[in-house]
Amino acid sequence: MSSEQRGLNDSLSVPSNKALSSNEPLTRLAGAFKSASGALGEVLMPRTCPCCAVPVAYGAGSPLCEQCLPQLRSALVRVERVQVLQPLDGAVVPEVRAASRYEGMMPRALLALKNAGRTDLLPLLGEGLARSVYELLRAHRVELQSVPGSSISSAGTSAAPVEVLLVPAPSSAQSVRRRGYAPANLLVQEAARQLNQRLPASVQVRAVDVIGYAPRRWRGSGASFSSHTGSSLLGVSLLGASEAKNEQKSLGAVGRAERMHGALRVMEPALCAGRLSVICDDVVTTGATASEMVRVLQDAGSRVLGVCAVAAVPKKLLT
Ligand SMILES: [Zn+2]
Incomplete structure:
Protein backbone atom coordinates (compact mmCIF):
# COMPACT_ATOMS: atom_id res chain seq x y z
CA MET A 1 0.00 0.00 0.00
CA SER A 2 1.39 3.38 -0.96
CA SER A 3 1.59 6.19 1.55
CA GLU A 4 -1.10 7.86 -0.55
CA GLN A 5 -3.53 5.01 -0.06
CA ARG A 6 -2.59 4.77 3.58
CA GLY A 7 -3.47 8.43 4.02
CA LEU A 8 -6.84 7.98 2.37
CA ASN A 9 -7.68 4.80 4.18
CA ASP A 10 -6.62 6.07 7.53
CA SER A 11 -9.81 7.99 8.20
CA LEU A 12 -11.69 4.73 7.72
CA SER A 13 -9.08 2.63 9.44
CA VAL A 14 -10.22 -0.92 10.07
CA PRO A 15 -8.16 -3.45 12.05
CA SER A 16 -6.18 -5.99 10.05
CA ASN A 17 -7.80 -9.25 8.92
CA LYS A 18 -5.99 -11.14 11.67
CA ALA A 19 -7.52 -8.96 14.35
CA LEU A 20 -10.94 -9.27 12.76
CA SER A 21 -10.99 -13.03 12.65
CA SER A 22 -10.14 -13.30 16.34
CA ASN A 23 -12.58 -10.66 17.41
CA GLU A 24 -16.03 -10.83 15.83
CA PRO A 25 -17.73 -7.98 17.72
CA LEU A 26 -14.91 -5.72 16.62
CA THR A 27 -15.80 -6.53 13.04
CA ARG A 28 -19.31 -5.27 13.52
CA LEU A 29 -18.04 -2.25 15.40
CA ALA A 30 -15.55 -1.43 12.68
CA GLY A 31 -18.33 -1.87 10.11
CA ALA A 32 -20.49 0.56 12.04
CA PHE A 33 -17.61 3.03 12.22
CA LYS A 34 -16.93 2.62 8.56
CA SER A 35 -20.52 3.36 7.66
CA ALA A 36 -20.68 6.32 10.01
CA SER A 37 -20.50 9.41 7.92
CA GLY A 38 -20.12 13.14 8.42
CA ALA A 39 -19.90 14.47 11.95
CA LEU A 40 -20.41 11.11 13.62
CA GLY A 41 -17.52 9.57 11.71
CA GLU A 42 -15.31 12.50 12.61
CA VAL A 43 -16.12 12.17 16.29
CA LEU A 44 -15.56 8.43 16.41
CA MET A 45 -12.43 8.21 14.27
CA PRO A 46 -9.25 10.17 14.97
CA VAL A 56 -4.05 15.80 13.99
CA ALA A 57 -5.02 17.04 17.43
CA TYR A 58 -8.56 18.23 18.04
CA ALA A 75 3.08 24.47 -3.12
CA LEU A 76 0.01 26.59 -3.92
CA VAL A 77 1.48 30.07 -4.13
CA ARG A 78 3.22 30.06 -7.49
CA VAL A 79 0.68 30.21 -10.28
CA GLU A 80 2.09 28.95 -13.56
CA ARG A 81 0.88 29.01 -17.12
CA VAL A 82 0.71 25.49 -18.40
CA GLN A 83 0.36 24.14 -21.89
CA VAL A 84 -1.89 21.14 -21.66
CA LEU A 85 -4.78 21.58 -24.03
CA GLN A 86 -5.00 19.36 -27.06
CA PRO A 87 -7.17 21.26 -29.51
CA LEU A 88 -9.20 19.54 -32.20
CA ASP A 89 -9.77 21.04 -35.63
CA GLY A 90 -7.51 24.00 -34.96
CA ALA A 91 -9.79 25.36 -32.23
CA VAL A 92 -8.65 28.40 -30.29
CA VAL A 93 -6.71 27.32 -27.22
CA PRO A 94 -7.27 29.49 -24.16
CA GLU A 95 -4.55 29.85 -21.60
CA VAL A 96 -4.39 27.47 -18.65
CA ARG A 97 -3.18 28.50 -15.22
CA ALA A 98 -2.62 26.32 -12.21
CA ALA A 99 -1.60 27.17 -8.66
CA SER A 100 0.50 24.04 -8.36
CA ARG A 101 1.90 21.06 -10.18
CA TYR A 102 0.16 17.76 -9.65
CA GLU A 103 3.07 16.22 -7.77
CA GLY A 104 4.42 15.82 -4.24
CA MET A 105 1.60 16.02 -1.71
CA MET A 106 -0.85 17.61 -4.17
CA PRO A 107 -2.37 14.35 -5.43
CA ARG A 108 -2.92 13.19 -1.85
CA ALA A 109 -4.63 16.43 -0.84
CA LEU A 110 -6.86 16.57 -3.93
CA LEU A 111 -7.78 12.88 -3.78
CA ALA A 112 -8.64 13.28 -0.09
CA LEU A 113 -11.07 16.05 -1.04
CA LYS A 114 -12.50 14.09 -3.94
CA ASN A 115 -12.66 10.56 -2.60
CA ALA A 116 -12.33 10.64 1.17
CA GLY A 117 -14.83 13.33 2.05
CA ARG A 118 -12.14 15.74 3.28
CA THR A 119 -14.13 18.89 2.59
CA ASP A 120 -12.16 20.51 5.42
CA LEU A 121 -9.46 21.01 2.75
CA LEU A 122 -11.72 23.38 0.78
CA PRO A 123 -10.43 26.66 2.27
CA LEU A 124 -6.80 25.74 1.48
CA LEU A 125 -7.36 24.24 -1.97
CA GLY A 126 -9.98 26.87 -2.81
CA GLU A 127 -7.37 29.52 -2.06
CA GLY A 128 -5.09 27.89 -4.64
CA LEU A 129 -7.86 28.08 -7.24
CA ALA A 130 -8.59 31.68 -6.23
CA ARG A 131 -4.92 32.63 -6.77
CA SER A 132 -4.99 30.99 -10.17
CA VAL A 133 -8.14 32.91 -11.20
CA TYR A 134 -6.74 36.14 -9.77
CA GLU A 135 -3.63 35.86 -11.94
CA LEU A 136 -5.74 35.13 -15.02
CA LEU A 137 -7.96 38.17 -14.36
CA ARG A 138 -4.89 40.32 -13.79
CA ALA A 139 -3.45 39.19 -17.13
CA HIS A 140 -6.75 40.14 -18.80
CA ARG A 141 -7.31 43.44 -17.02
CA VAL A 142 -7.29 45.39 -20.28
CA GLU A 143 -10.09 43.18 -21.61
CA LEU A 144 -12.01 43.63 -18.36
CA GLN A 145 -11.70 47.40 -18.73
CA SER A 146 -13.18 47.26 -22.19
CA VAL A 147 -16.42 45.68 -21.02
CA PRO A 148 -19.15 48.25 -21.85
CA GLY A 149 -20.82 49.91 -18.88
CA SER A 150 -18.29 48.63 -16.38
CA SER A 151 -17.22 50.85 -13.52
CA ILE A 152 -13.61 50.40 -14.65
CA SER A 153 -14.30 51.78 -18.12
CA SER A 154 -16.49 54.64 -16.93
CA ALA A 155 -13.83 56.06 -14.62
CA GLY A 156 -15.16 55.63 -11.15
CA THR A 157 -18.83 56.32 -11.73
CA SER A 158 -21.47 54.15 -10.15
CA ALA A 159 -21.72 51.68 -13.05
CA ALA A 160 -22.12 48.00 -12.24
CA PRO A 161 -18.99 45.93 -11.62
CA VAL A 162 -17.81 43.54 -14.32
CA GLU A 163 -19.03 40.09 -13.42
CA VAL A 164 -16.93 37.11 -14.47
CA LEU A 165 -18.55 33.67 -14.35
CA LEU A 166 -16.51 30.87 -12.77
CA VAL A 167 -17.71 27.63 -14.33
CA PRO A 168 -16.76 24.33 -12.61
CA ALA A 169 -16.03 21.16 -14.54
CA PRO A 170 -19.09 18.92 -14.32
CA SER A 171 -19.43 15.85 -12.13
CA SER A 172 -21.50 12.94 -13.33
CA ALA A 173 -24.78 12.37 -11.46
CA GLN A 174 -23.43 8.97 -10.42
CA SER A 175 -20.28 10.39 -8.81
CA VAL A 176 -22.29 13.07 -7.00
CA ARG A 177 -24.55 10.33 -5.61
CA ARG A 178 -21.53 8.30 -4.53
CA ARG A 179 -19.63 11.17 -2.92
CA GLY A 180 -22.59 13.20 -1.74
CA TYR A 181 -21.05 16.34 -3.24
CA ALA A 182 -19.40 17.70 -6.38
CA PRO A 183 -15.76 18.57 -5.47
CA ALA A 184 -15.07 20.96 -8.37
CA ASN A 185 -18.29 22.84 -7.69
CA LEU A 186 -17.45 23.25 -3.99
CA LEU A 187 -13.93 24.40 -4.87
CA VAL A 188 -15.28 27.04 -7.24
CA GLN A 189 -17.79 28.31 -4.68
CA GLU A 190 -15.00 28.62 -2.11
CA ALA A 191 -12.67 30.36 -4.59
CA ALA A 192 -15.46 32.79 -5.58
CA ARG A 193 -16.12 33.61 -1.94
CA GLN A 194 -12.43 34.31 -1.29
CA LEU A 195 -11.96 36.27 -4.52
CA ASN A 196 -14.92 38.58 -3.92
CA GLN A 197 -13.30 39.62 -0.64
CA ARG A 198 -10.02 40.51 -2.40
CA LEU A 199 -10.96 41.81 -5.84
CA PRO A 200 -11.53 45.52 -6.38
CA ALA A 201 -15.20 46.56 -6.31
CA SER A 202 -15.11 46.99 -10.09
CA VAL A 203 -14.71 43.24 -10.70
CA GLN A 204 -16.72 40.45 -9.14
CA VAL A 205 -16.84 36.73 -9.78
CA ARG A 206 -19.81 34.39 -9.59
CA ALA A 207 -19.75 30.59 -9.38
CA VAL A 208 -22.23 29.11 -11.84
CA ASP A 209 -22.56 25.36 -12.24
CA VAL A 210 -23.96 25.47 -15.78
CA ILE A 211 -22.15 22.69 -17.62
CA GLY A 212 -23.37 19.12 -17.46
CA TYR A 213 -22.94 15.87 -19.32
CA ALA A 214 -25.04 15.73 -22.45
CA PRO A 215 -27.73 13.05 -22.58
CA ARG A 216 -26.37 9.96 -24.27
CA ARG A 217 -28.58 10.39 -27.32
CA TRP A 218 -26.89 13.74 -27.99
CA ARG A 219 -23.43 12.30 -28.11
CA GLY A 220 -21.60 11.04 -31.08
CA SER A 221 -21.87 14.46 -32.70
CA GLY A 222 -18.07 14.55 -32.70
CA ALA A 223 -16.75 13.43 -36.06
CA SER A 224 -14.53 10.63 -34.82
CA PHE A 225 -16.24 10.15 -31.48
CA SER A 226 -17.77 6.76 -32.15
CA SER A 227 -14.74 5.26 -33.84
CA HIS A 228 -12.78 5.40 -30.60
CA THR A 229 -15.34 4.05 -28.19
CA GLY A 230 -15.98 0.81 -30.01
CA SER A 231 -19.27 0.67 -28.15
CA SER A 232 -21.53 2.93 -30.11
CA LEU A 233 -24.46 1.98 -32.25
CA LEU A 234 -25.41 4.12 -35.22
CA GLY A 235 -23.53 7.02 -33.68
CA VAL A 236 -25.36 6.76 -30.35
CA SER A 237 -23.02 6.15 -27.44
CA LEU A 238 -24.03 3.44 -25.02
CA LEU A 239 -21.72 4.69 -22.33
CA GLY A 240 -22.86 6.66 -19.31
CA ALA A 241 -20.91 9.63 -17.95
CA SER A 242 -18.97 7.64 -15.36
CA GLU A 243 -18.15 4.88 -17.81
CA ALA A 244 -16.97 7.55 -20.19
CA LYS A 245 -14.74 8.92 -17.47
CA ASN A 246 -13.27 5.50 -16.67
CA GLU A 247 -12.63 4.82 -20.30
CA GLN A 248 -11.08 8.26 -20.64
CA LYS A 249 -8.41 7.35 -18.09
CA SER A 250 -7.02 4.73 -20.42
CA LEU A 251 -6.96 6.92 -23.51
CA GLY A 252 -4.16 9.10 -24.77
CA ALA A 253 -4.44 12.88 -24.98
CA VAL A 254 -5.84 12.96 -28.51
CA GLY A 255 -8.18 10.05 -27.78
CA ARG A 256 -9.45 11.83 -24.69
CA ALA A 257 -10.10 15.02 -26.60
CA GLU A 258 -12.03 13.15 -29.26
CA ARG A 259 -13.85 11.14 -26.62
CA MET A 260 -15.05 14.33 -24.89
CA HIS A 261 -16.26 15.94 -28.09
CA GLY A 262 -20.02 16.33 -27.79
CA ALA A 263 -20.05 14.92 -24.24
CA LEU A 264 -20.90 18.20 -22.50
CA ARG A 265 -23.60 20.83 -22.77
CA VAL A 266 -24.40 24.22 -21.28
CA MET A 267 -27.54 23.80 -19.23
CA GLU A 268 -28.39 27.51 -19.04
CA PRO A 269 -27.12 29.15 -22.24
CA ALA A 270 -29.00 32.41 -21.53
CA LEU A 271 -26.92 32.87 -18.39
CA CYS A 272 -23.65 32.64 -20.36
CA ALA A 273 -24.44 34.56 -23.55
CA GLY A 274 -22.37 37.71 -23.86
CA ARG A 275 -20.65 37.07 -20.53
CA LEU A 276 -17.02 36.63 -19.56
CA SER A 277 -16.22 33.25 -18.10
CA VAL A 278 -13.37 31.26 -16.58
CA ILE A 279 -13.36 27.48 -16.60
CA CYS A 280 -12.32 25.92 -13.30
CA ASP A 281 -11.28 22.43 -12.31
CA ASP A 282 -9.36 20.76 -9.53
CA VAL A 283 -6.79 19.13 -11.81
CA VAL A 284 -6.06 19.67 -15.48
CA THR A 285 -4.31 16.72 -17.12
CA THR A 286 -4.62 16.54 -20.91
CA GLY A 287 -7.12 19.39 -20.91
CA ALA A 288 -9.69 17.32 -22.82
CA THR A 289 -12.53 18.21 -20.45
CA ALA A 290 -11.47 21.88 -20.25
CA SER A 291 -11.17 22.06 -24.03
CA GLU A 292 -14.69 20.73 -24.49
CA MET A 293 -15.97 23.14 -21.84
CA VAL A 294 -14.41 26.01 -23.78
CA ARG A 295 -16.12 24.83 -26.95
CA VAL A 296 -19.63 24.58 -25.50
CA LEU A 297 -19.31 27.86 -23.58
CA GLN A 298 -18.16 29.66 -26.71
CA ASP A 299 -21.07 28.10 -28.60
CA ALA A 300 -23.36 29.55 -25.93
CA GLY A 301 -21.92 32.99 -26.66
CA SER A 302 -19.59 33.34 -23.69
CA ARG A 303 -16.13 34.86 -23.92
CA VAL A 304 -13.83 32.37 -22.20
CA LEU A 305 -10.84 34.10 -20.63
CA GLY A 306 -9.04 30.88 -19.77
CA VAL A 307 -8.87 27.75 -17.67
CA CYS A 308 -7.84 27.73 -14.02
CA ALA A 309 -7.02 24.78 -11.81
CA VAL A 310 -5.65 24.02 -8.38
CA ALA A 311 -3.05 21.77 -10.00
CA ALA A 312 -1.92 20.74 -13.46
CA VAL A 313 -0.02 17.77 -14.72
CA PRO A 314 2.85 19.59 -16.36
CA LYS A 315 3.60 18.96 -20.00
CA LYS A 316 5.27 22.15 -21.05
CA LEU A 317 5.50 25.08 -18.70
CA LEU A 318 5.38 28.50 -20.32
CA THR A 319 7.20 31.08 -18.17
ZN1 LIG B 1 0.90 15.62 7.40
Whole structure:
Protein backbone atom coordinates (compact mmCIF):
# COMPACT_ATOMS: atom_id res chain seq x y z
CA MET A 1 0.00 0.00 0.00
CA SER A 2 1.39 3.38 -0.96
CA SER A 3 1.59 6.19 1.55
CA GLU A 4 -1.10 7.86 -0.55
CA GLN A 5 -3.53 5.01 -0.06
CA ARG A 6 -2.59 4.77 3.58
CA GLY A 7 -3.47 8.43 4.02
CA LEU A 8 -6.84 7.98 2.37
CA ASN A 9 -7.68 4.80 4.18
CA ASP A 10 -6.62 6.07 7.53
CA SER A 11 -9.81 7.99 8.20
CA LEU A 12 -11.69 4.73 7.72
CA SER A 13 -9.08 2.63 9.44
CA VAL A 14 -10.22 -0.92 10.07
CA PRO A 15 -8.16 -3.45 12.05
CA SER A 16 -6.18 -5.99 10.05
CA ASN A 17 -7.80 -9.25 8.92
CA LYS A 18 -5.99 -11.14 11.67
CA ALA A 19 -7.52 -8.96 14.35
CA LEU A 20 -10.94 -9.27 12.76
CA SER A 21 -10.99 -13.03 12.65
CA SER A 22 -10.14 -13.30 16.34
CA ASN A 23 -12.58 -10.66 17.41
CA GLU A 24 -16.03 -10.83 15.83
CA PRO A 25 -17.73 -7.98 17.72
CA LEU A 26 -14.91 -5.72 16.62
CA THR A 27 -15.80 -6.53 13.04
CA ARG A 28 -19.31 -5.27 13.52
CA LEU A 29 -18.04 -2.25 15.40
CA ALA A 30 -15.55 -1.43 12.68
CA GLY A 31 -18.33 -1.87 10.11
CA ALA A 32 -20.49 0.56 12.04
CA PHE A 33 -17.61 3.03 12.22
CA LYS A 34 -16.93 2.62 8.56
CA SER A 35 -20.52 3.36 7.66
CA ALA A 36 -20.68 6.32 10.01
CA SER A 37 -20.50 9.41 7.92
CA GLY A 38 -20.12 13.14 8.42
CA ALA A 39 -19.90 14.47 11.95
CA LEU A 40 -20.41 11.11 13.62
CA GLY A 41 -17.52 9.57 11.71
CA GLU A 42 -15.31 12.50 12.61
CA VAL A 43 -16.12 12.17 16.29
CA LEU A 44 -15.56 8.43 16.41
CA MET A 45 -12.43 8.21 14.27
CA PRO A 46 -9.25 10.17 14.97
CA ARG A 47 -8.69 13.06 12.59
CA THR A 48 -5.61 12.48 10.48
CA CYS A 49 -3.55 14.59 8.15
CA PRO A 50 -4.77 13.76 4.61
CA CYS A 51 -1.22 14.04 3.26
CA CYS A 52 0.76 11.90 5.71
CA ALA A 53 -1.89 10.19 7.89
CA VAL A 54 -0.42 11.48 11.16
CA PRO A 55 -3.18 12.12 13.73
CA VAL A 56 -4.05 15.80 13.99
CA ALA A 57 -5.02 17.04 17.43
CA TYR A 58 -8.56 18.23 18.04
CA GLY A 59 -8.65 22.00 17.88
CA ALA A 60 -5.47 22.19 15.78
CA GLY A 61 -7.30 24.58 13.48
CA SER A 62 -5.93 22.95 10.35
CA PRO A 63 -6.88 19.75 8.54
CA LEU A 64 -3.15 19.16 7.92
CA CYS A 65 -0.38 18.36 10.37
CA GLU A 66 2.24 20.94 11.31
CA GLN A 67 4.73 19.54 8.79
CA CYS A 68 2.39 19.29 5.81
CA LEU A 69 0.50 22.57 6.24
CA PRO A 70 3.40 24.90 5.32
CA GLN A 71 4.45 22.55 2.50
CA LEU A 72 0.99 22.53 0.93
CA ARG A 73 0.65 26.29 1.40
CA SER A 74 3.96 26.96 -0.35
CA ALA A 75 3.08 24.47 -3.12
CA LEU A 76 0.01 26.59 -3.92
CA VAL A 77 1.48 30.07 -4.13
CA ARG A 78 3.22 30.06 -7.49
CA VAL A 79 0.68 30.21 -10.28
CA GLU A 80 2.09 28.95 -13.56
CA ARG A 81 0.88 29.01 -17.12
CA VAL A 82 0.71 25.49 -18.40
CA GLN A 83 0.36 24.14 -21.89
CA VAL A 84 -1.89 21.14 -21.66
CA LEU A 85 -4.78 21.58 -24.03
CA GLN A 86 -5.00 19.36 -27.06
CA PRO A 87 -7.17 21.26 -29.51
CA LEU A 88 -9.20 19.54 -32.20
CA ASP A 89 -9.77 21.04 -35.63
CA GLY A 90 -7.51 24.00 -34.96
CA ALA A 91 -9.79 25.36 -32.23
CA VAL A 92 -8.65 28.40 -30.29
CA VAL A 93 -6.71 27.32 -27.22
CA PRO A 94 -7.27 29.49 -24.16
CA GLU A 95 -4.55 29.85 -21.60
CA VAL A 96 -4.39 27.47 -18.65
CA ARG A 97 -3.18 28.50 -15.22
CA ALA A 98 -2.62 26.32 -12.21
CA ALA A 99 -1.60 27.17 -8.66
CA SER A 100 0.50 24.04 -8.36
CA ARG A 101 1.90 21.06 -10.18
CA TYR A 102 0.16 17.76 -9.65
CA GLU A 103 3.07 16.22 -7.77
CA GLY A 104 4.42 15.82 -4.24
CA MET A 105 1.60 16.02 -1.71
CA MET A 106 -0.85 17.61 -4.17
CA PRO A 107 -2.37 14.35 -5.43
CA ARG A 108 -2.92 13.19 -1.85
CA ALA A 109 -4.63 16.43 -0.84
CA LEU A 110 -6.86 16.57 -3.93
CA LEU A 111 -7.78 12.88 -3.78
CA ALA A 112 -8.64 13.28 -0.09
CA LEU A 113 -11.07 16.05 -1.04
CA LYS A 114 -12.50 14.09 -3.94
CA ASN A 115 -12.66 10.56 -2.60
CA ALA A 116 -12.33 10.64 1.17
CA GLY A 117 -14.83 13.33 2.05
CA ARG A 118 -12.14 15.74 3.28
CA THR A 119 -14.13 18.89 2.59
CA ASP A 120 -12.16 20.51 5.42
CA LEU A 121 -9.46 21.01 2.75
CA LEU A 122 -11.72 23.38 0.78
CA PRO A 123 -10.43 26.66 2.27
CA LEU A 124 -6.80 25.74 1.48
CA LEU A 125 -7.36 24.24 -1.97
CA GLY A 126 -9.98 26.87 -2.81
CA GLU A 127 -7.37 29.52 -2.06
CA GLY A 128 -5.09 27.89 -4.64
CA LEU A 129 -7.86 28.08 -7.24
CA ALA A 130 -8.59 31.68 -6.23
CA ARG A 131 -4.92 32.63 -6.77
CA SER A 132 -4.99 30.99 -10.17
CA VAL A 133 -8.14 32.91 -11.20
CA TYR A 134 -6.74 36.14 -9.77
CA GLU A 135 -3.63 35.86 -11.94
CA LEU A 136 -5.74 35.13 -15.02
CA LEU A 137 -7.96 38.17 -14.36
CA ARG A 138 -4.89 40.32 -13.79
CA ALA A 139 -3.45 39.19 -17.13
CA HIS A 140 -6.75 40.14 -18.80
CA ARG A 141 -7.31 43.44 -17.02
CA VAL A 142 -7.29 45.39 -20.28
CA GLU A 143 -10.09 43.18 -21.61
CA LEU A 144 -12.01 43.63 -18.36
CA GLN A 145 -11.70 47.40 -18.73
CA SER A 146 -13.18 47.26 -22.19
CA VAL A 147 -16.42 45.68 -21.02
CA PRO A 148 -19.15 48.25 -21.85
CA GLY A 149 -20.82 49.91 -18.88
CA SER A 150 -18.29 48.63 -16.38
CA SER A 151 -17.22 50.85 -13.52
CA ILE A 152 -13.61 50.40 -14.65
CA SER A 153 -14.30 51.78 -18.12
CA SER A 154 -16.49 54.64 -16.93
CA ALA A 155 -13.83 56.06 -14.62
CA GLY A 156 -15.16 55.63 -11.15
CA THR A 157 -18.83 56.32 -11.73
CA SER A 158 -21.47 54.15 -10.15
CA ALA A 159 -21.72 51.68 -13.05
CA ALA A 160 -22.12 48.00 -12.24
CA PRO A 161 -18.99 45.93 -11.62
CA VAL A 162 -17.81 43.54 -14.32
CA GLU A 163 -19.03 40.09 -13.42
CA VAL A 164 -16.93 37.11 -14.47
CA LEU A 165 -18.55 33.67 -14.35
CA LEU A 166 -16.51 30.87 -12.77
CA VAL A 167 -17.71 27.63 -14.33
CA PRO A 168 -16.76 24.33 -12.61
CA ALA A 169 -16.03 21.16 -14.54
CA PRO A 170 -19.09 18.92 -14.32
CA SER A 171 -19.43 15.85 -12.13
CA SER A 172 -21.50 12.94 -13.33
CA ALA A 173 -24.78 12.37 -11.46
CA GLN A 174 -23.43 8.97 -10.42
CA SER A 175 -20.28 10.39 -8.81
CA VAL A 176 -22.29 13.07 -7.00
CA ARG A 177 -24.55 10.33 -5.61
CA ARG A 178 -21.53 8.30 -4.53
CA ARG A 179 -19.63 11.17 -2.92
CA GLY A 180 -22.59 13.20 -1.74
CA TYR A 181 -21.05 16.34 -3.24
CA ALA A 182 -19.40 17.70 -6.38
CA PRO A 183 -15.76 18.57 -5.47
CA ALA A 184 -15.07 20.96 -8.37
CA ASN A 185 -18.29 22.84 -7.69
CA LEU A 186 -17.45 23.25 -3.99
CA LEU A 187 -13.93 24.40 -4.87
CA VAL A 188 -15.28 27.04 -7.24
CA GLN A 189 -17.79 28.31 -4.68
CA GLU A 190 -15.00 28.62 -2.11
CA ALA A 191 -12.67 30.36 -4.59
CA ALA A 192 -15.46 32.79 -5.58
CA ARG A 193 -16.12 33.61 -1.94
CA GLN A 194 -12.43 34.31 -1.29
CA LEU A 195 -11.96 36.27 -4.52
CA ASN A 196 -14.92 38.58 -3.92
CA GLN A 197 -13.30 39.62 -0.64
CA ARG A 198 -10.02 40.51 -2.40
CA LEU A 199 -10.96 41.81 -5.84
CA PRO A 200 -11.53 45.52 -6.38
CA ALA A 201 -15.20 46.56 -6.31
CA SER A 202 -15.11 46.99 -10.09
CA VAL A 203 -14.71 43.24 -10.70
CA GLN A 204 -16.72 40.45 -9.14
CA VAL A 205 -16.84 36.73 -9.78
CA ARG A 206 -19.81 34.39 -9.59
CA ALA A 207 -19.75 30.59 -9.38
CA VAL A 208 -22.23 29.11 -11.84
CA ASP A 209 -22.56 25.36 -12.24
CA VAL A 210 -23.96 25.47 -15.78
CA ILE A 211 -22.15 22.69 -17.62
CA GLY A 212 -23.37 19.12 -17.46
CA TYR A 213 -22.94 15.87 -19.32
CA ALA A 214 -25.04 15.73 -22.45
CA PRO A 215 -27.73 13.05 -22.58
CA ARG A 216 -26.37 9.96 -24.27
CA ARG A 217 -28.58 10.39 -27.32
CA TRP A 218 -26.89 13.74 -27.99
CA ARG A 219 -23.43 12.30 -28.11
CA GLY A 220 -21.60 11.04 -31.08
CA SER A 221 -21.87 14.46 -32.70
CA GLY A 222 -18.07 14.55 -32.70
CA ALA A 223 -16.75 13.43 -36.06
CA SER A 224 -14.53 10.63 -34.82
CA PHE A 225 -16.24 10.15 -31.48
CA SER A 226 -17.77 6.76 -32.15
CA SER A 227 -14.74 5.26 -33.84
CA HIS A 228 -12.78 5.40 -30.60
CA THR A 229 -15.34 4.05 -28.19
CA GLY A 230 -15.98 0.81 -30.01
CA SER A 231 -19.27 0.67 -28.15
CA SER A 232 -21.53 2.93 -30.11
CA LEU A 233 -24.46 1.98 -32.25
CA LEU A 234 -25.41 4.12 -35.22
CA GLY A 235 -23.53 7.02 -33.68
CA VAL A 236 -25.36 6.76 -30.35
CA SER A 237 -23.02 6.15 -27.44
CA LEU A 238 -24.03 3.44 -25.02
CA LEU A 239 -21.72 4.69 -22.33
CA GLY A 240 -22.86 6.66 -19.31
CA ALA A 241 -20.91 9.63 -17.95
CA SER A 242 -18.97 7.64 -15.36
CA GLU A 243 -18.15 4.88 -17.81
CA ALA A 244 -16.97 7.55 -20.19
CA LYS A 245 -14.74 8.92 -17.47
CA ASN A 246 -13.27 5.50 -16.67
CA GLU A 247 -12.63 4.82 -20.30
CA GLN A 248 -11.08 8.26 -20.64
CA LYS A 249 -8.41 7.35 -18.09
CA SER A 250 -7.02 4.73 -20.42
CA LEU A 251 -6.96 6.92 -23.51
CA GLY A 252 -4.16 9.10 -24.77
CA ALA A 253 -4.44 12.88 -24.98
CA VAL A 254 -5.84 12.96 -28.51
CA GLY A 255 -8.18 10.05 -27.78
CA ARG A 256 -9.45 11.83 -24.69
CA ALA A 257 -10.10 15.02 -26.60
CA GLU A 258 -12.03 13.15 -29.26
CA ARG A 259 -13.85 11.14 -26.62
CA MET A 260 -15.05 14.33 -24.89
CA HIS A 261 -16.26 15.94 -28.09
CA GLY A 262 -20.02 16.33 -27.79
CA ALA A 263 -20.05 14.92 -24.24
CA LEU A 264 -20.90 18.20 -22.50
CA ARG A 265 -23.60 20.83 -22.77
CA VAL A 266 -24.40 24.22 -21.28
CA MET A 267 -27.54 23.80 -19.23
CA GLU A 268 -28.39 27.51 -19.04
CA PRO A 269 -27.12 29.15 -22.24
CA ALA A 270 -29.00 32.41 -21.53
CA LEU A 271 -26.92 32.87 -18.39
CA CYS A 272 -23.65 32.64 -20.36
CA ALA A 273 -24.44 34.56 -23.55
CA GLY A 274 -22.37 37.71 -23.86
CA ARG A 275 -20.65 37.07 -20.53
CA LEU A 276 -17.02 36.63 -19.56
CA SER A 277 -16.22 33.25 -18.10
CA VAL A 278 -13.37 31.26 -16.58
CA ILE A 279 -13.36 27.48 -16.60
CA CYS A 280 -12.32 25.92 -13.30
CA ASP A 281 -11.28 22.43 -12.31
CA ASP A 282 -9.36 20.76 -9.53
CA VAL A 283 -6.79 19.13 -11.81
CA VAL A 284 -6.06 19.67 -15.48
CA THR A 285 -4.31 16.72 -17.12
CA THR A 286 -4.62 16.54 -20.91
CA GLY A 287 -7.12 19.39 -20.91
CA ALA A 288 -9.69 17.32 -22.82
CA THR A 289 -12.53 18.21 -20.45
CA ALA A 290 -11.47 21.88 -20.25
CA SER A 291 -11.17 22.06 -24.03
CA GLU A 292 -14.69 20.73 -24.49
CA MET A 293 -15.97 23.14 -21.84
CA VAL A 294 -14.41 26.01 -23.78
CA ARG A 295 -16.12 24.83 -26.95
CA VAL A 296 -19.63 24.58 -25.50
CA LEU A 297 -19.31 27.86 -23.58
CA GLN A 298 -18.16 29.66 -26.71
CA ASP A 299 -21.07 28.10 -28.60
CA ALA A 300 -23.36 29.55 -25.93
CA GLY A 301 -21.92 32.99 -26.66
CA SER A 302 -19.59 33.34 -23.69
CA ARG A 303 -16.13 34.86 -23.92
CA VAL A 304 -13.83 32.37 -22.20
CA LEU A 305 -10.84 34.10 -20.63
CA GLY A 306 -9.04 30.88 -19.77
CA VAL A 307 -8.87 27.75 -17.67
CA CYS A 308 -7.84 27.73 -14.02
CA ALA A 309 -7.02 24.78 -11.81
CA VAL A 310 -5.65 24.02 -8.38
CA ALA A 311 -3.05 21.77 -10.00
CA ALA A 312 -1.92 20.74 -13.46
CA VAL A 313 -0.02 17.77 -14.72
CA PRO A 314 2.85 19.59 -16.36
CA LYS A 315 3.60 18.96 -20.00
CA LYS A 316 5.27 22.15 -21.05
CA LEU A 317 5.50 25.08 -18.70
CA LEU A 318 5.38 28.50 -20.32
CA THR A 319 7.20 31.08 -18.17
ZN1 LIG B 1 0.90 15.62 7.40
